[in-house]
Amino acid sequence: MSTESIIEVALPVPMRRTFDYKVDSLTHCAIGCRVQVPFGRRVMVGIVVAHKDTSDWPIEQVKAVETIFDDVPLWTPNIDKLLRWASQYYQHPVGEVFHHALPKRLRMGDAPDASDIEVWRLTDAGQALTIHDLGRAKKQWKLLSLLSSGPQDKGSITAAGVAKATIDALLEKQWIEQATLSDLPTQKPDSDAPPPTTEQAIAITALQRHLDGFHVTLLEGVTGSGKTRVYLDVIADVIAAGKQALILVPEIGLTPQTLARFRKHLGVHIAVIHSGLNDSERLAAWQAARTGQVSVILGTRSAIFTPMKNPGIIIIDEEHDASYKQQDGFRYHGRDLAVMRAKNEGISLILGSATPSFESFQNALSGRYHHLQLKHRATGGVMPTMNVVDMRQQTLEGPLSAPLIQTMQKHLDAGNQVLVFLNRRGFSPVLLCHECGWFAECGRCERPYTWHKNQRRLTCHHCATERPIPHQCEQCGSTQLLPVGHGTERLQEVIETQFKDFEVARIDRDSTRKKDSFSRIIADIQDGKYQILLGTQMLAKGHDFGKVSLVAMLDIDGALFSNDFRAGEKISQLLTQVSGRAGRAGQPAQVVLQTHYPEHPWVQQLMTEDYSAIAKDLLKEREQALLPPFASLVMVRAEASQDNLVRRFFESAEQIIRQHAPKDVMIMPASPCSMTKKAGKYRWQMPLLSAQRAALQRLLFQCTGLIEKTPEAPKVRWHIDVDPIETT
Ligand SMILES: Nc1ncnc2c1ncn2[C@@H]1O[C@H](COP(=O)(O)OP(=O)(O)OP(=O)(O)O)[C@@H](O)[C@H]1O
Numbered sequence: 105m106s107t108e109s110i111i112e113v114a115l116p117v118p119m120r121r122t123f124d125y126k127v128d129s130l131t132h133c134a135i136g137c138r139v140q141v142p143f144g145r146r147v148m149v150g151i152v153v154a155h156k157d158t159s160d161w162p163i164e165q166v167k168a169v170e171t172i173f174d175d176v177p178l179w180t181p182n183i184d185k186l187l188r189w190a191s192q193y194y195q196h197p198v199g200e201v202f203h204h205a206l207p208k209r210l211r212m213g214d215a216p217d218a219s220d221i222e223v224w225r226l227t228d229a230g231q232a233l234t235i236h237d238l239g240r241a242k243k244q245w246k247l248l249s250l251l252s253s254g255p256q257d258k259g260s261i262t263a264a265g266v267a268k269a270t271i272d273a274l275l276e277k278q279w280i281e282q283a284t285l286s287d288l289p290t291q292k293p294d295s296d297a298p299p300p301t302t303e304q305a306i307a308i309t310a311l312q313r314h315l316d317g318f319h320v321t322l323l324e325g326v327t328g329s330g331k332t333r334v335y336l337d338v339i340a341d342v343i344a345a346g347k348q349a350l351i352l353v354p355e356i357g358l359t360p361q362t363l364a365r366f367r368k369h370l371g372v373h374i375a376v377i378h379s380g381l382n383d384s385e386r387l388a389a390w391q392a393a394r395t396g397q398v399s400v401i402l403g404t405r406s407a408i409f410t411p412m413k414n415p416g417i418i419i420i421d422e423e424h425d426a427s428y429k430q431q432d433g434f435r436y437h438g439r440d441l442a443v444m445r446a447k448n449e450g451i452s453l454i455l456g457s458a459t460p461s462f463e464s465f466q467n468a469l470s471g472r473y474h475h476l477q478l479k480h481r482a483t484g485g486v487m488p489t490m491n492v493v494d495m496r497q498q499t500l501e502g503p504l505s506a507p508l509i510q511t512m513q514k515h516l517d518a519g520n521q522v523l524v525f526l527n528r529r530g531f532s533p534v535l536l537c538h539e540c541g542w543f544a545e546c547g548r549c550e551r552p553y554t555w556h557k558n559q560r561r562l563t564c565h566h567c568a569t570e571r572p573i574p575h576q577c578e579q580c581g582s583t584q585l586l587p588v589g590h591g592t593e594r595l596q597e598v599i600e601t602q603f604k605d606f607e608v609a610r611i612d613r614d615s616t617r618k619k620d621s622f623s624r625i626i627a628d629i630q631d632g633k634y635q636i637l638l639g640t641q642m643l644a645k646g647h648d649f650g651k652v653s654l655v656a657m658l659d660i661d662g663a664l665f666s667n668d669f670r671a672g673e674k675i676s677q678l679l680t681q682v683s684g685r686a687g688r689a690g691q692p693a694q695v696v697l698q699t700h701y702p703e704h705p706w707v708q709q710l711m712t713e714d715y716s717a718i719a720k721d722l723l724k725e726r727e728q729a730l731l732p733p734f735a736s737l738v739m740v741r742a743e744a745s746q747d748n749l750v751r752r753f754f755e756s757a758e759q760i761i762r763q764h765a766p767k768d769v770m771i772m773p774a775s776p777c778s779m780t781k782k783a784g785k786y787r788w789q790m791p792l793l794s795a796q797r798a799a800l801q802r803l804l805f806q807c808t809g810l811i812e813k814t815p816e817a818p819k820v821r822w823h824i825d826v827d828p829i830e831t832t
């Protein structure tokens with residue numbers, strides 16, 4: 105009789121199942137450990153998910169485990185539970201979910217080193233330096249000022265774009281030195297911070313009272329109300345109790361400025377987890393959190409899977425932000441996983457935003473979440489006044505109306521900064537033949553190319569295809585090709601011509617492509633180097649620019665006529681967030697919105713009501729139409745290079761779903777997406793909607809396997825998106 109035992113292993117393959125393997129003994133192969141196993145002709149690293157007595161397969165076909173990597177599971181039972189739940193809820197193969205949650209080096213089979221996080225810090229000589237000692241060595245000064253707020257790990261330094269040569273130069277001069285995290289004495293938390301405002305103090309006390317178990321709080325605070333200060337005081341309490349805090353921010357909220365603010369206030373080292381880390385840095389941060397070496401972990405979406413030794417609180421800043429939803433592969437929502445994780449861990453969760461998602465807002469209104477509000481700005485300033493410019497029949501300078509130019513001039517002359525928001529990068533969205541009307545179009549997406557003048561290219565914003573700029577019309581041969589419409593690049597030219605005496609900073613994905621350019625521009629804006637800030641939504645989120653007294657919003661009209669059921673929510677969030685950059689230091693401030701549709705109900709509402717009131721109103725409409733958050737939505741999507749393959753896939757998928765669907769699930773017919781063709785693929789989708797989340801989940805559970813087995817399924821790329829945020 106064999107003494108071998110069977111284990112079930114999750115492998116990173118797109119199959120909704122696990123695989124059986126043999127081991128000599130179960131004692132050294134606990135659930136949650138990694139093993140190396142043969143799979144087909146390859147070997148793979150997998151994770152043990154179950155022990156069992158027998159396999160459903162003939163025992164001689166069950167292969168043996170080759171290597172066992174870990175003595176103890178990589179994560180706690182609570183994370184294990186979260187991942188299994190996520191695999192089921194998002195209908196995503198469990199092996200891929202498990203592997204997604206691990207740093208790459210662990211996925212490859214490396215050991216989770218217990219090695220200490222390496223940091224750089226100032227020496228005594230470094231501390232004593234002034235800017236005069238450095239002369240024109242700007243990069244060195246940058247590193248020194250970064251370290252002046254405390255030691256920084258290598259990950260944070262590389263993320264801030266400091267080159268190795270700069271580090272070496274300062275090491276040579278003995279102004280900085282290397283240390284490890286455990287060498288560092290604890291710093292004193294910042295005692296110079298101004299006291300919290302009354303509203304902040306009330307929120308802090310309320311949150312501190314709920315630190316003993318699972319609670320979700322929506323912290324709804326108007327722009328500039330000082331939500332960060334509330335988080336910091338609560339985190340300080342969590343640290344004092346010997347526990348850890350995990351804070352998630354949107355992708356672009358993680359600037360060195362944010363980090364420095366956290367470090368200064370809390371006086372502890374902070375592990376950062378974001379996409380800019382290399383594999384070793386990522387593993388080191390993950391390990392420091394897992395072993396309890398750091399008490400604060402700050403990261404973007406995927407940091408939600410970071411294990412913690414003593415979890416104390418989770419905070420999601422700007423919880424409405426779309427970057428929390430993963431849009432491909434394992435399509436999870438970081439905020440929703442945070443709710444599950446906090447529940448599993450029995451800890452508190454704070455969702456913070458000036459413009460909460462309707463999902464969270466409804467949960468707060470219905471009493472499922474605690475609802476705390478900060479209605480005033482922390483600096484005592486008032487909210488900016490709102491003004492509309494009716495664009496019909498205005499004299500224009502590019503996209504700027506005469507009244508806007510006058511207003512800008514007034515604010516600039518008063519020594520303030522002006523922020524101009526235009527959510528379209530590039531020079532012009534269309535390049536048109538003046539003689540015959542032909543325009544340059546991406547054949548793979550059937551949409552116009554955007555002209556990027558600086559890069560001397562046409563770029564498709566949907567599939568990233570690029571091509572050189574044509575010198576002649578491809579239809580009639582004319583050389584009269586004209587840019588139509590304005591992107592940020594072209595707007596920059598217009599503004600620079602109009603306002604010659606002022607410096608303009610442009611912030612969009614093109615101008616911030618280089619590694620540290622974004623944080624550098626942000627720092628220069630804060631130093632007052634620029635008077636006019638122009639950019640896309642990258643400028644809108646969470647930034648605290650004290651001197652901005654005017655915010656101008658151009659060309660938002662397209663968003664008023666979108667067929668997305670969330671259009672009203674999205675535009676109110678965007679406009680409120682962008683407006684919220686004005687008047688943050690307490691000075692009187694103004695917002696100007698240019699539109700051709702001043703009578704549009706949303707424009708009217710945005711001028712007169714605050715976000716809460718608008719949200720309540722729009723939520724009523726959602727309730728009547730039985731749309732999320734009053735119902736659960738799932739999107740089945742498929743794409744292929746031939747339209748009829750997609751059509752046939754949906755014929756059989758729809759049939760399967762209809763056969764199994766209970767009455768309380770509404771099945772809408774499959775139809776082409778609003779962008780029917782993208783990157784050469786035809787795209788269709790089929791929405792499923794139900795007020796009974798469980799019924800919808802059961803239906804998916806029954807049908808995905810059946811759909812997978814249809815002969816049409818392998819001919820298309822298809823997936824299920826649970827709680828989608830893209831719906832058009
Ligand atoms: N108690 C306080 N006393 C004085 N100033 C404060 C106080 N709390 C915060 N501030 C200042 O108020 C400004 C806004 O704070 P913060 O950036 O945290 O706002 P926020 O709520 O995150 O805003 P947003 O949602 O727009 O990002 C900052 O300049 C901050 O330094």
Ligand SMILES: [Zn+2]
Pocket residue numbers: 546547548549550564565566567568569783
């Ligand atoms: Zn394209």
